[in-house]
Amino acid sequence: MPKYIFVTGGVVSSLGKGIASASIGALLQARGYKVRIRKLDPYLNIDPGTMSPHQHGEVFVTDDGAETDLDLGHYERFLGVPPHKTDSISGGKIYFNVLTKERHGDYLGATVQSIPHITDEIKAFIASDITDEDFIICEIGGTVGDIEGLIFLEAIRQFANDVGRENALFIHLTLLPYIKTAGELKTKPSQHSVKTLLEAGIQADILMCRSSIPMTDSERKKLALFCNLVPEDVIVALDLDNIYKIPLSYHKEGLDVRVLHHFGMLEEAKEPDLSRWHEITKIMSEWEKEVTIGIVGKYCGLQDAYKSLNEALFHAGLANHSKVKLKWVDSETLEDKNPEEVAGILSGLDGILVPGGFGYRGVEGKIVAARYAREHKIPYLGICLDMQVAAIEVVRNVLGVKEANSTEFVKDCTPLIALMHEWEKDGSLQTRQEGADMGGTLRLGAYPCVLTKDTLAWSIYGQDRIAERHRHRYEMDIAYEHDLAAKGIVISGKSPDGILPEIIEVKDHPFFIGVQFHPEFKSQPFAAHPLFSAFVKASLG
Numbered sequence: 001m002p003k004y005i006f007v008t009g010g011v012v013s014s015l016g017k018g019i020a021s022a023s024i025g026a027l028l029q030a031r032g033y034k035v036r037i038r039k040l041d042p043y044l045n046i047d048p049g050t051m052s053p054h055q056h057g058e059v060f061v062t063d064d065g066a067e068t069d070l071d072l073g074h075y076e077r078f079l080g081v082p083p084h085k086t087d088s089i090s091g092g093k094i095y096f097n098v099l100t101k102e103r104h105g106d107y108l109g110a111t112v113q114s115i116p117h118i119t120d121e122i123k124a125f126i127a128s129d130i131t132d133e134d135f136i137i138c139e140i141g142g143t144v145g146d147i148e149g150l151i152f153l154e155a156i157r158q159f160a161n162d163v164g165r166e167n168a169l170f171i172h173l174t175l176l177p178y179i180k181t182a183g184e185l186k187t188k189p190s191q192h193s194v195k196t197l198l199e200a201g202i203q204a205d206i207l208m209c210r211s212s213i214p215m216t217d218s219e220r221k222k223l224a225l226f227c228n229l230v231p232e233d234v235i236v237a238l239d240l241d242n243i244y245k246i247p248l249s250y251h252k253e254g255l256d257v258r259v260l261h262h263f264g265m266l267e268e269a270k271e272p273d274l275s276r277w278h279e280i281t282k283i284m285s286e287w288e289k290e291v292t293i294g295i296v297g298k299y300c301g302l303q304d305a306y307k308s309l310n311e312a313l314f315h316a317g318l319a320n321h322s323k324v325k326l327k328w329v330d331s332e333t334l335e336d337k338n339p340e341e342v343a344g345i346l347s348g349l350d351g352i353l354v355p356g357g358f359g360y361r362g363v364e365g366k367i368v369a370a371r372y373a374r375e376h377k378i379p380y381l382g383i384c385l386d387m388q389v390a391a392i393e394v395v396r397n398v399l400g401v402k403e404a405n406s407t408e409f410v411k412d413c414t415p416l417i418a419l420m421h422e423w424e425k426d427g428s429l430q431t432r433q434e435g436a437d438m439g440g441t442l443r444l445g446a447y448p449c450v451l452t453k454d455t456l457a458w459s460i461y462g463q464d465r466i467a468e469r470h471r472h473r474y475e476m477d478i479a480y481e482h483d484l485a486a487k488g489i490v491i492s493g494k495s496p497d498g499i500l501p502e503i504i505e506v507k508d509h510p511f512f513i514g515v516q517f518h519p520e521f522k523s524q525p526f527a528a529h530p531l532f533s534a535f536v537k538a539s540l541g
Protein backbone atom coordinates (compact mmCIF):
# COMPACT_ATOMS: atom_id res chain seq x y z
CA MET A 1 0.00 0.00 0.00
CA PRO A 2 1.29 3.49 -0.77
CA LYS A 3 1.76 6.15 1.88
CA TYR A 4 -0.72 9.02 1.61
CA ILE A 5 0.19 12.66 2.13
CA PHE A 6 -2.65 15.18 2.37
CA VAL A 7 -1.84 18.84 1.80
CA THR A 8 -4.28 21.47 3.04
CA GLY A 9 -3.95 25.24 3.23
CA GLY A 10 -5.04 27.89 5.67
CA VAL A 11 -5.08 31.60 6.51
CA VAL A 12 -5.23 32.86 2.91
CA SER A 13 -5.55 31.39 -0.57
CA SER A 14 -2.78 31.56 -3.21
CA LEU A 15 -0.11 30.28 -0.81
CA GLY A 16 1.26 27.96 -3.46
CA LYS A 17 -0.08 24.63 -2.17
CA GLY A 18 0.30 23.22 -5.67
CA ILE A 19 3.97 24.06 -5.86
CA ALA A 20 4.46 22.92 -2.26
CA SER A 21 2.85 19.55 -3.13
CA ALA A 22 4.95 19.28 -6.29
CA SER A 23 8.12 20.12 -4.33
CA ILE A 24 7.40 17.51 -1.65
CA GLY A 25 6.86 15.02 -4.48
CA ALA A 26 10.12 16.06 -6.15
CA LEU A 27 12.09 15.53 -2.92
CA LEU A 28 10.64 12.04 -2.45
CA GLN A 29 11.25 11.25 -6.09
CA ALA A 30 14.87 12.39 -5.68
CA ARG A 31 15.21 9.63 -3.07
CA GLY A 32 14.10 7.06 -5.60
CA TYR A 33 10.42 6.75 -4.63
CA LYS A 34 7.58 6.57 -7.12
CA VAL A 35 5.24 9.48 -6.51
CA ARG A 36 1.84 10.49 -7.83
CA ILE A 37 0.11 13.77 -7.02
CA ARG A 38 -3.64 14.41 -7.12
CA LYS A 39 -5.80 17.48 -6.80
CA LEU A 40 -9.21 17.58 -5.13
CA ASP A 41 -11.01 20.87 -5.75
CA PRO A 42 -14.13 21.45 -3.64
CA TYR A 43 -15.86 23.86 -6.07
CA LEU A 44 -19.03 22.77 -7.85
CA ASN A 45 -18.01 23.04 -11.50
CA ILE A 46 -17.62 19.56 -12.98
CA ASP A 47 -14.14 20.61 -14.12
CA PRO A 48 -12.43 23.96 -14.74
CA GLY A 49 -13.02 23.67 -18.53
CA THR A 50 -15.77 26.26 -18.57
CA MET A 51 -14.18 28.63 -16.05
CA SER A 52 -12.69 31.93 -17.18
CA PRO A 53 -8.89 32.13 -17.07
CA HIS A 54 -9.45 35.52 -15.42
CA GLN A 55 -11.00 33.79 -12.41
CA HIS A 56 -9.28 30.50 -12.23
CA GLY A 57 -6.11 30.79 -14.29
CA GLU A 58 -5.17 28.41 -17.05
CA VAL A 59 -7.00 25.17 -17.76
CA PHE A 60 -4.37 22.43 -17.90
CA VAL A 61 -4.95 19.47 -20.24
CA THR A 62 -3.70 15.91 -19.70
CA ASP A 63 -2.73 13.39 -22.38
CA ASP A 64 -5.95 11.48 -21.73
CA GLY A 65 -8.02 14.59 -22.34
CA ALA A 66 -8.99 15.88 -18.88
CA GLU A 67 -9.37 19.62 -18.41
CA THR A 68 -7.85 20.21 -14.99
CA ASP A 69 -6.61 22.74 -12.51
CA LEU A 70 -3.32 24.42 -13.36
CA ASP A 71 -1.68 22.75 -10.35
CA LEU A 72 -1.54 19.52 -12.35
CA GLY A 73 0.83 21.39 -14.63
CA HIS A 74 3.16 22.03 -11.68
CA TYR A 75 3.00 18.36 -10.71
CA GLU A 76 3.98 17.27 -14.21
CA ARG A 77 6.74 19.87 -14.52
CA PHE A 78 8.27 19.05 -11.13
CA LEU A 79 7.99 15.25 -11.40
CA GLY A 80 8.10 14.65 -15.13
CA VAL A 81 5.18 12.24 -14.61
CA PRO A 82 2.24 12.93 -16.95
CA PRO A 83 -0.93 13.15 -14.86
CA HIS A 84 -4.07 11.21 -15.74
CA LYS A 85 -7.78 11.98 -15.69
CA THR A 86 -7.83 10.10 -12.37
CA ASP A 87 -5.55 12.68 -10.75
CA SER A 88 -8.04 15.52 -10.66
CA ILE A 89 -11.56 15.83 -9.32
CA SER A 90 -13.94 18.57 -8.22
CA GLY A 91 -16.77 18.72 -5.73
CA GLY A 92 -19.12 19.10 -8.68
CA LYS A 93 -17.93 15.85 -10.24
CA ILE A 94 -18.19 14.00 -6.92
CA TYR A 95 -21.82 15.12 -6.47
CA PHE A 96 -22.54 14.42 -10.15
CA ASN A 97 -21.24 10.86 -9.78
CA VAL A 98 -23.27 10.25 -6.62
CA LEU A 99 -26.46 11.67 -8.14
CA THR A 100 -25.95 9.66 -11.33
CA LYS A 101 -25.65 6.51 -9.22
CA GLU A 102 -28.75 7.50 -7.28
CA ARG A 103 -30.76 7.84 -10.55
CA HIS A 104 -29.37 4.51 -11.60
CA GLY A 105 -30.68 2.90 -8.44
CA ASP A 106 -27.22 1.91 -7.25
CA TYR A 107 -27.92 2.80 -3.62
CA LEU A 108 -30.67 0.19 -3.36
CA GLY A 109 -33.24 2.39 -1.66
CA ALA A 110 -30.91 4.00 0.86
CA THR A 111 -31.23 7.67 1.79
CA VAL A 112 -28.37 9.33 -0.07
CA GLN A 113 -26.35 11.49 2.33
CA SER A 114 -23.19 13.58 2.55
CA ILE A 115 -21.82 10.95 4.92
CA PRO A 116 -21.32 8.20 3.81
CA HIS A 117 -22.16 8.62 0.12
CA ILE A 118 -20.27 11.80 -0.77
CA THR A 119 -17.36 10.94 1.53
CA ASP A 120 -17.20 7.39 0.12
CA GLU A 121 -17.08 8.79 -3.41
CA ILE A 122 -14.17 11.07 -2.43
CA LYS A 123 -12.36 8.21 -0.70
CA ALA A 124 -12.87 5.94 -3.71
CA PHE A 125 -11.31 8.63 -5.90
CA ILE A 126 -8.26 8.93 -3.63
CA ALA A 127 -7.68 5.18 -3.71
CA SER A 128 -8.45 4.64 -7.40
CA ASP A 129 -6.05 3.86 -10.26
CA ILE A 130 -2.97 3.21 -8.12
CA THR A 131 -0.35 0.72 -9.24
CA ASP A 132 3.06 0.54 -7.58
CA GLU A 133 3.37 4.11 -6.28
CA ASP A 134 5.20 4.59 -2.98
CA PHE A 135 3.53 7.91 -2.23
CA ILE A 136 0.22 9.45 -3.20
CA ILE A 137 0.09 13.16 -2.46
CA CYS A 138 -3.40 14.66 -2.39
CA GLU A 139 -3.73 18.41 -2.46
CA ILE A 140 -7.06 19.73 -1.20
CA GLY A 141 -8.01 22.94 -3.00
CA GLY A 142 -9.34 26.00 -1.20
CA THR A 143 -8.65 27.13 2.36
CA VAL A 144 -9.52 25.39 5.62
CA GLY A 145 -12.81 26.83 6.84
CA ASP A 146 -14.42 27.02 3.38
CA ILE A 147 -17.92 25.53 3.59
CA GLU A 148 -17.65 23.43 0.42
CA GLY A 149 -14.29 22.08 1.56
CA LEU A 150 -15.67 20.60 4.80
CA ILE A 151 -16.84 17.36 3.23
CA PHE A 152 -13.39 16.85 1.72
CA LEU A 153 -11.74 17.30 5.13
CA GLU A 154 -14.18 14.79 6.57
CA ALA A 155 -13.33 12.35 3.78
CA ILE A 156 -9.56 12.58 4.27
CA ARG A 157 -10.01 12.30 8.06
CA GLN A 158 -11.87 9.03 7.51
CA PHE A 159 -9.42 7.90 4.85
CA ALA A 160 -6.45 8.28 7.24
CA ASN A 161 -8.27 6.11 9.79
CA ASP A 162 -9.16 3.55 7.13
CA VAL A 163 -5.57 3.10 5.95
CA GLY A 164 -4.07 3.54 9.44
CA ARG A 165 -2.54 6.70 10.81
CA GLU A 166 0.94 5.28 10.15
CA ASN A 167 0.15 5.36 6.44
CA ALA A 168 -1.17 8.92 6.23
CA LEU A 169 0.37 12.31 6.85
CA PHE A 170 -1.33 15.69 7.07
CA ILE A 171 0.68 18.70 5.98
CA HIS A 172 -0.89 22.10 6.56
CA LEU A 173 0.43 25.17 4.76
CA THR A 174 -0.21 28.58 6.29
CA LEU A 175 1.12 32.12 6.20
CA LEU A 176 3.25 33.99 8.73
CA PRO A 177 2.57 37.66 8.06
CA TYR A 178 5.46 39.99 8.80
CA ILE A 179 4.31 43.09 10.66
CA LYS A 180 6.79 45.83 9.88
CA THR A 181 6.00 48.09 12.81
CA ALA A 182 6.39 45.21 15.27
CA GLY A 183 9.39 43.87 13.35
CA GLU A 184 8.21 40.27 13.72
CA LEU A 185 6.39 37.39 12.12
CA LYS A 186 2.92 36.77 13.48
CA THR A 187 2.01 33.20 14.38
CA LYS A 188 -1.59 33.73 15.49
CA PRO A 189 -3.30 33.19 12.11
CA SER A 190 -1.44 29.88 11.75
CA GLN A 191 -2.47 28.82 15.26
CA HIS A 192 -6.09 29.55 14.40
CA SER A 193 -5.86 27.71 11.11
CA VAL A 194 -4.46 24.58 12.76
CA LYS A 195 -7.31 24.83 15.27
CA THR A 196 -9.89 25.08 12.46
CA LEU A 197 -8.41 21.96 10.93
CA LEU A 198 -8.61 20.26 14.32
CA GLU A 199 -12.32 21.07 14.46
CA ALA A 200 -12.65 18.85 11.39
CA GLY A 201 -10.87 16.10 13.34
CA ILE A 202 -7.50 16.51 11.67
CA GLN A 203 -4.33 17.17 13.64
CA ALA A 204 -1.68 18.61 11.30
CA ASP A 205 1.45 16.42 11.43
CA ILE A 206 3.68 18.95 9.74
CA LEU A 207 3.06 22.69 9.64
CA MET A 208 4.61 24.56 6.75
CA CYS A 209 4.63 28.32 7.04
CA ARG A 210 5.03 30.63 4.09
CA SER A 211 7.15 33.54 5.15
CA SER A 212 9.12 36.37 3.61
CA ILE A 213 11.92 35.99 6.17
CA PRO A 214 13.40 33.04 8.11
CA MET A 215 11.63 32.03 11.31
CA THR A 216 13.36 32.44 14.65
CA ASP A 217 13.71 29.55 17.07
CA SER A 218 11.28 31.15 19.47
CA GLU A 219 8.66 31.54 16.72
CA ARG A 220 9.10 27.90 15.79
CA LYS A 221 8.77 26.78 19.41
CA LYS A 222 5.71 28.95 19.93
CA LEU A 223 4.00 27.48 16.86
CA ALA A 224 4.94 23.97 17.95
CA LEU A 225 3.54 24.58 21.43
CA PHE A 226 0.20 25.95 20.28
CA CYS A 227 -0.19 23.59 17.33
CA ASN A 228 0.55 20.40 19.25
CA LEU A 229 3.73 19.59 17.33
CA VAL A 230 7.44 19.12 17.91
CA PRO A 231 9.50 22.10 16.68
CA GLU A 232 11.14 19.95 13.96
CA ASP A 233 7.72 19.59 12.33
CA VAL A 234 7.28 23.33 11.97
CA ILE A 235 8.93 24.17 8.71
CA VAL A 236 9.42 27.53 7.07
CA ALA A 237 8.50 27.81 3.39
CA LEU A 238 10.45 30.87 2.38
CA ASP A 239 9.39 33.16 -0.45
CA LEU A 240 11.83 32.65 -3.30
CA ASP A 241 12.33 34.43 -6.60
CA ASN A 242 11.87 31.25 -8.63
CA ILE A 243 9.63 28.24 -8.05
CA TYR A 244 12.31 25.77 -9.15
CA LYS A 245 14.42 26.78 -6.14
CA ILE A 246 11.73 25.56 -3.75
CA PRO A 247 12.59 21.83 -3.56
CA LEU A 248 16.17 22.66 -2.52
CA SER A 249 14.92 25.16 0.04
CA TYR A 250 12.47 22.62 1.56
CA HIS A 251 15.24 20.06 1.67
CA LYS A 252 17.46 22.52 3.52
CA GLU A 253 14.66 23.03 6.04
CA GLY A 254 14.47 19.27 6.56
CA LEU A 255 11.02 18.65 5.11
CA ASP A 256 11.76 15.35 3.36
CA VAL A 257 13.47 14.04 6.50
CA ARG A 258 10.40 14.86 8.61
CA VAL A 259 8.06 13.22 6.08
CA LEU A 260 10.11 10.03 6.08
CA HIS A 261 10.47 10.18 9.87
CA HIS A 262 6.68 10.31 10.19
CA PHE A 263 6.33 7.14 8.13
CA GLY A 264 9.21 5.42 9.92
CA MET A 265 11.09 5.22 6.62
CA LEU A 266 14.09 7.39 7.44
CA GLU A 267 16.48 4.55 8.27
CA GLU A 268 15.96 2.73 5.00
CA ALA A 269 15.77 5.87 2.81
CA LYS A 270 18.41 6.68 0.21
CA GLU A 271 20.14 10.07 0.20
CA PRO A 272 18.34 12.33 -2.28
CA ASP A 273 19.92 12.98 -5.65
CA LEU A 274 19.17 16.66 -6.14
CA SER A 275 21.82 17.30 -8.79
CA ARG A 276 19.38 18.32 -11.53
CA TRP A 277 17.77 20.88 -9.21
CA HIS A 278 21.21 22.28 -8.41
CA GLU A 279 22.05 22.40 -12.11
CA ILE A 280 19.06 24.53 -13.10
CA THR A 281 19.56 26.78 -10.06
CA LYS A 282 23.11 27.36 -11.27
CA ILE A 283 21.96 28.23 -14.80
CA MET A 284 19.45 30.77 -13.52
CA SER A 285 21.98 32.43 -11.26
CA GLU A 286 24.34 33.14 -14.15
CA TRP A 287 22.35 33.77 -17.34
CA GLU A 288 24.64 34.20 -20.33
CA LYS A 289 22.22 36.11 -22.58
CA GLU A 290 18.88 37.86 -22.50
CA VAL A 291 15.95 37.89 -24.91
CA THR A 292 12.64 39.79 -24.92
CA ILE A 293 9.54 37.91 -26.01
CA GLY A 294 6.27 39.75 -26.58
CA ILE A 295 3.16 37.84 -25.59
CA VAL A 296 0.25 39.19 -27.55
CA GLY A 297 -2.86 38.04 -25.72
CA LYS A 298 -6.00 39.15 -24.04
CA TYR A 299 -5.63 37.98 -20.44
CA CYS A 300 -2.53 40.05 -19.84
CA GLY A 301 -3.67 41.17 -16.39
CA LEU A 302 -3.42 37.69 -14.89
CA GLN A 303 -0.19 35.73 -15.22
CA ASP A 304 -1.87 32.51 -14.10
CA ALA A 305 -3.98 32.60 -17.27
CA TYR A 306 -0.89 31.55 -19.23
CA LYS A 307 0.90 29.55 -16.54
CA SER A 308 2.26 26.67 -18.64
CA LEU A 309 3.26 29.07 -21.35
CA ASN A 310 5.32 31.23 -18.99
CA GLU A 311 6.95 28.10 -17.63
CA ALA A 312 7.66 26.71 -21.11
CA LEU A 313 9.40 29.97 -22.05
CA PHE A 314 11.43 29.81 -18.84
CA HIS A 315 12.44 26.20 -19.61
CA ALA A 316 13.44 27.26 -23.12
CA GLY A 317 15.53 29.97 -21.47
CA LEU A 318 17.22 27.35 -19.29
CA ALA A 319 17.95 25.25 -22.38
CA ASN A 320 19.50 28.29 -24.08
CA HIS A 321 21.18 29.63 -20.89
CA SER A 322 19.24 32.82 -21.51
CA LYS A 323 17.01 34.95 -19.39
CA VAL A 324 13.67 35.29 -21.14
CA LYS A 325 12.02 38.63 -20.43
CA LEU A 326 8.33 38.84 -21.18
CA LYS A 327 6.52 41.88 -22.47
CA TRP A 328 2.74 41.60 -22.36
CA VAL A 329 0.89 43.25 -25.21
CA ASP A 330 -2.89 43.48 -25.11
CA SER A 331 -3.86 42.47 -28.65
CA GLU A 332 -6.78 44.91 -28.70
CA THR A 333 -4.31 47.80 -28.57
CA LEU A 334 -3.06 46.76 -32.04
CA GLU A 335 -6.46 47.12 -33.69
CA ASP A 336 -7.12 50.17 -35.91
CA LYS A 337 -3.49 51.25 -35.74
CA ASN A 338 -1.42 52.42 -38.73
CA PRO A 339 1.81 50.52 -39.54
CA GLU A 340 4.03 53.05 -37.71
CA GLU A 341 1.93 52.78 -34.57
CA VAL A 342 2.03 48.97 -34.77
CA ALA A 343 5.81 49.09 -35.18
CA GLY A 344 5.95 51.43 -32.19
CA ILE A 345 4.28 48.80 -30.05
CA LEU A 346 6.01 45.69 -31.42
CA SER A 347 9.51 46.87 -32.28
CA GLY A 348 12.09 45.93 -29.70
CA LEU A 349 10.63 42.45 -29.36
CA ASP A 350 13.03 39.63 -30.26
CA GLY A 351 10.16 37.20 -30.73
CA ILE A 352 6.35 37.25 -30.73
CA LEU A 353 4.30 34.54 -29.11
CA VAL A 354 0.53 34.44 -29.37
CA PRO A 355 -0.99 32.02 -26.89
CA GLY A 356 -4.45 30.97 -28.11
CA GLY A 357 -7.87 31.66 -26.66
CA PHE A 358 -11.59 31.79 -27.32
CA GLY A 359 -13.88 34.41 -28.85
CA TYR A 360 -13.43 37.26 -31.33
CA ARG A 361 -12.30 39.97 -28.94
CA GLY A 362 -8.69 40.88 -29.68
CA VAL A 363 -8.42 38.57 -32.71
CA GLU A 364 -8.06 41.33 -35.33
CA GLY A 365 -5.18 42.73 -33.25
CA LYS A 366 -3.54 39.31 -33.22
CA ILE A 367 -3.86 39.19 -37.02
CA VAL A 368 -1.96 42.51 -37.10
CA ALA A 369 0.76 41.00 -34.88
CA ALA A 370 1.06 37.88 -37.08
CA ARG A 371 1.39 40.03 -40.21
CA TYR A 372 4.00 42.24 -38.55
CA ALA A 373 6.05 39.18 -37.48
CA ARG A 374 5.80 37.60 -40.95
CA GLU A 375 6.70 40.73 -42.89
CA HIS A 376 9.45 41.91 -40.51
CA LYS A 377 10.89 38.40 -40.14
CA ILE A 378 10.45 38.39 -36.35
CA PRO A 379 10.30 34.88 -34.86
CA TYR A 380 6.64 34.00 -34.31
CA LEU A 381 5.00 31.14 -32.46
CA GLY A 382 1.20 30.99 -32.63
CA ILE A 383 -0.57 28.48 -30.43
CA CYS A 384 -3.96 26.88 -31.10
CA LEU A 385 -6.28 29.82 -31.88
CA ASP A 386 -3.15 31.59 -33.04
CA MET A 387 -2.31 29.00 -35.64
CA GLN A 388 -5.83 29.72 -36.88
CA VAL A 389 -5.13 33.46 -36.67
CA ALA A 390 -1.86 33.06 -38.60
CA ALA A 391 -3.76 31.06 -41.25
CA ILE A 392 -6.42 33.80 -41.51
CA GLU A 393 -3.65 36.39 -41.84
CA VAL A 394 -1.87 34.65 -44.73
CA VAL A 395 -5.06 33.65 -46.55
CA ARG A 396 -6.30 37.25 -46.33
CA ASN A 397 -3.06 39.09 -47.02
CA VAL A 398 -1.07 36.67 -49.18
CA LEU A 399 -3.85 34.85 -51.08
CA GLY A 400 -6.12 37.91 -51.11
CA VAL A 401 -9.22 36.17 -49.71
CA LYS A 402 -10.34 39.21 -47.72
CA GLU A 403 -13.41 37.58 -46.15
CA ALA A 404 -11.43 34.63 -44.72
CA ASN A 405 -12.28 34.10 -41.07
CA SER A 406 -13.35 31.54 -38.49
CA THR A 407 -16.99 30.61 -38.06
CA GLU A 408 -16.29 30.92 -34.33
CA PHE A 409 -16.35 34.68 -34.92
CA VAL A 410 -18.35 35.40 -38.06
CA LYS A 411 -20.97 32.94 -39.26
CA ASP A 412 -21.18 34.10 -42.90
CA CYS A 413 -17.48 34.54 -43.61
CA THR A 414 -15.32 32.56 -46.06
CA PRO A 415 -14.89 29.70 -43.57
CA LEU A 416 -11.17 29.06 -43.47
CA ILE A 417 -11.60 27.88 -39.88
CA ALA A 418 -14.76 25.95 -39.05
CA LEU A 419 -16.40 23.79 -36.43
CA MET A 420 -15.48 20.11 -36.61
CA HIS A 421 -18.47 17.80 -36.43
CA GLU A 422 -16.66 14.48 -36.63
CA TRP A 423 -13.16 13.22 -36.01
CA GLU A 424 -11.39 10.07 -34.99
CA LYS A 425 -9.85 9.32 -31.62
CA ASP A 426 -8.12 6.03 -30.85
CA GLY A 427 -10.04 4.28 -33.62
CA SER A 428 -13.50 5.55 -32.65
CA LEU A 429 -15.60 8.31 -34.20
CA GLN A 430 -16.18 11.45 -32.10
CA THR A 431 -19.10 13.68 -33.06
CA ARG A 432 -20.22 17.16 -32.05
CA GLN A 433 -23.31 19.14 -32.91
CA GLU A 434 -23.73 22.91 -33.20
CA GLY A 435 -25.10 24.19 -29.86
CA ALA A 436 -23.77 21.17 -27.90
CA ASP A 437 -22.85 21.57 -24.21
CA MET A 438 -19.80 23.76 -23.65
CA GLY A 439 -18.19 21.54 -21.00
CA GLY A 440 -15.89 18.72 -22.03
CA THR A 441 -16.88 18.80 -25.71
CA LEU A 442 -13.72 20.17 -27.28
CA ARG A 443 -11.11 18.12 -29.11
CA LEU A 444 -9.14 17.32 -25.98
CA GLY A 445 -5.94 15.54 -25.08
CA ALA A 446 -3.11 13.98 -27.04
CA TYR A 447 -3.52 13.34 -30.75
CA PRO A 448 -0.87 12.10 -33.17
CA CYS A 449 0.52 14.43 -35.81
CA VAL A 450 2.57 13.43 -38.85
CA LEU A 451 5.31 15.88 -39.79
CA THR A 452 6.20 16.80 -43.36
CA LYS A 453 9.83 15.98 -44.20
CA ASP A 454 12.30 18.82 -44.72
CA THR A 455 10.25 21.42 -42.91
CA LEU A 456 11.26 23.52 -39.91
CA ALA A 457 8.88 21.59 -37.64
CA TRP A 458 10.37 18.28 -38.77
CA SER A 459 13.92 19.45 -38.10
CA ILE A 460 12.95 20.83 -34.67
CA TYR A 461 11.25 17.63 -33.49
CA GLY A 462 13.76 15.36 -35.22
CA GLN A 463 11.08 12.73 -35.87
CA ASP A 464 8.27 11.94 -38.28
CA ARG A 465 5.41 11.49 -35.87
CA ILE A 466 4.65 13.31 -32.64
CA ALA A 467 1.77 13.49 -30.14
CA GLU A 468 0.66 16.79 -28.66
CA ARG A 469 -2.24 17.92 -26.49
CA HIS A 470 -5.25 19.69 -27.93
CA ARG A 471 -8.01 21.89 -26.55
CA HIS A 472 -10.12 23.47 -29.26
CA ARG A 473 -13.33 23.18 -31.19
CA TYR A 474 -12.48 24.64 -34.61
CA GLU A 475 -10.13 23.42 -37.33
CA MET A 476 -8.40 24.92 -40.36
CA ASP A 477 -9.68 23.86 -43.80
CA ILE A 478 -6.95 21.85 -45.59
CA ALA A 479 -8.34 23.00 -48.98
CA TYR A 480 -5.99 26.02 -48.95
CA GLU A 481 -2.89 23.83 -48.77
CA HIS A 482 -1.81 24.03 -52.42
CA ASP A 483 -2.45 27.73 -52.91
CA LEU A 484 -0.52 28.50 -49.72
CA ALA A 485 2.35 26.17 -50.69
CA ALA A 486 2.71 28.09 -53.94
CA LYS A 487 3.39 31.19 -51.81
CA GLY A 488 5.89 29.48 -49.49
CA ILE A 489 3.49 28.74 -46.65
CA VAL A 490 3.56 25.08 -45.74
CA ILE A 491 1.36 22.78 -43.72
CA SER A 492 4.18 20.95 -41.98
CA GLY A 493 2.10 18.78 -39.65
CA LYS A 494 -1.21 16.98 -40.23
CA SER A 495 -3.44 14.45 -38.55
CA PRO A 496 -2.46 10.93 -39.69
CA ASP A 497 -5.47 10.81 -42.09
CA GLY A 498 -4.16 13.99 -43.72
CA ILE A 499 -7.38 15.93 -43.12
CA LEU A 500 -6.54 18.26 -40.25
CA PRO A 501 -3.72 20.82 -40.45
CA GLU A 502 -1.79 20.71 -37.19
CA ILE A 503 1.22 22.93 -37.97
CA ILE A 504 1.73 25.71 -40.51
CA GLU A 505 4.96 27.51 -41.19
CA VAL A 506 6.31 30.23 -43.43
CA LYS A 507 9.38 29.35 -45.46
CA ASP A 508 12.04 31.98 -46.01
CA HIS A 509 11.55 33.27 -42.49
CA PRO A 510 13.79 32.70 -39.45
CA PHE A 511 10.93 31.11 -37.48
CA PHE A 512 7.25 31.44 -38.21
CA ILE A 513 5.23 28.54 -36.85
CA GLY A 514 1.60 28.09 -35.85
CA VAL A 515 0.50 24.93 -34.07
CA GLN A 516 -3.07 23.73 -33.52
CA PHE A 517 -2.06 22.06 -30.25
CA HIS A 518 -0.63 23.31 -26.94
CA PRO A 519 3.04 22.35 -26.73
CA GLU A 520 3.43 24.31 -23.49
CA PHE A 521 1.67 21.58 -21.49
CA LYS A 522 4.50 19.12 -22.09
CA SER A 523 7.47 21.37 -21.40
CA GLN A 524 9.61 20.60 -18.34
CA PRO A 525 12.48 22.39 -16.60
CA PHE A 526 14.80 19.47 -17.28
CA ALA A 527 13.45 18.88 -20.79
CA ALA A 528 12.38 22.10 -22.47
CA HIS A 529 9.85 21.60 -25.25
CA PRO A 530 11.71 21.54 -28.58
CA LEU A 531 9.39 24.12 -30.20
CA PHE A 532 9.86 26.61 -27.37
CA SER A 533 13.55 25.94 -27.22
CA ALA A 534 13.93 26.52 -30.97
CA PHE A 535 11.70 29.61 -30.80
CA VAL A 536 13.82 31.20 -28.05
CA LYS A 537 16.98 30.23 -29.93
CA ALA A 538 15.66 31.92 -33.09
CA SER A 539 14.67 34.97 -31.04
CA LEU A 540 18.21 35.18 -29.69
CA GLY A 541 19.19 35.58 -33.33
Ligand code: GLN
Nearest residue numbers: 356357384385472473474
Ligand atom coordinates in the same frame (compact mmCIF):
# COMPACT_ATOMS: atom_id res chain seq x y z
N1 GLN B 1 -11.12 29.06 -30.03
C1 GLN B 1 -10.39 28.12 -30.80
C2 GLN B 1 -11.13 26.82 -31.00
O1 GLN B 1 -11.99 26.48 -30.23
C3 GLN B 1 -9.00 27.86 -30.22
C4 GLN B 1 -8.98 27.44 -28.79
C5 GLN B 1 -7.63 27.58 -28.14
O2 GLN B 1 -6.82 28.44 -28.48
N2 GLN B 1 -7.36 26.76 -27.15
O3 GLN B 1 -10.84 26.10 -31.92
